[in-house]
Structures are given as C-alpha cells and as structure tokens.
Amino acid sequence: MALEAAAERRSAPALPWRLVRVDGLWVYDPTPTLTALCAPAGPRDTARLAAAFHTTIAEVTAALVEKAIGAGAPRTVCLGGGCFANRRLVTDVRRLLQTLDVRVHVGSAVPPGDGGISYGQAAVAAALLQKGT
Numbered sequence: 402m403a404l405e406a407a408a409e410r411r412s413a414p415a416l417p418w419r420l421v422r423v424d425g426l427w428v429y430d431p432t433p434t435l436t437a438l439c440a441p442a443g444p445r446d447t448a449r450l451a452a453a454f455h456t457t458i459a460e461v462t463a464a465l466v467e468k469a470i471g472a473g474a475p476r477t478v479c480l481g482g483g484c485f486a487n488r489r490l491v492t493d494v495r496r497l498l499q500t501l502d503v504r505v506h507v508g509s510a511v512p513p514g515d516g517g518i519s520y521g522q523a524a525v526a527a528a529l530l531q532k533g534t
Contacts (some may be wrong), residue, residue: 483514
C-alpha cells in the first residue's frame, strides 16, 4: 500500500523485465527490474519508480496469464492475495487482461490477503465438520 501511495497518480512505462522457463514453467525473473530500480538513470524520482514498478508487475502478470492460456488454461482469472489489496495493481492487471479477452474476477466480500485465507480455512473446516469427517 505504501508503494501504491508513493506512485501517486503518476504513470510510467514498465521497467525492464523478462520471463524464463524453469522446470517447464514460465516464471518472472526480477533481475532486470531490480537492477533498474537500484540504479535509476538520472535523479531518483520515487513516484516515477513506484509507478513504473506497478506497470511492470501488471505487464508481467498479464504476460504470465497469456503464457498459461497458450498452454491451455481457461480464459478466466481470479485475482487474489495480499498484493491485490492494491487498487492500482488490480486496475492495471484487469485492464491488460481484458485486452487479452480474459475474464477477470476480483473478490469483494472476502479480503484478498490473510483474512481471505482464514475465511477459506474456516469454510473448509465447517464443511468437514458437517460431513462428520
């Protein structure tokens, strides 16, 4: 959330990034991104760097989804996890995925981070108790 606040309302192009294959899976290699963040050209502009980081993570997420769809995954994505409490990231990822004709779901009744995990654990426990197992 601090990073989202630091980005203010700025927009910035993505920092360098790349995807690599590891054990048959596409993964994000953060080395180029972190290198660019740690050694910015010119004066350090925190808002620009924070905005660029958001753009980068959104592009990487969309690229990973695109790879998964290319491998046969459904064209439906559920965005969850604590990072999706960041409204800017949700907005950017949703926009990029929709341009790929991907159906995007974002939780609204259950929090995206630890609260949602706890809720899910409680729901599973309740179902198991009801079944008597």
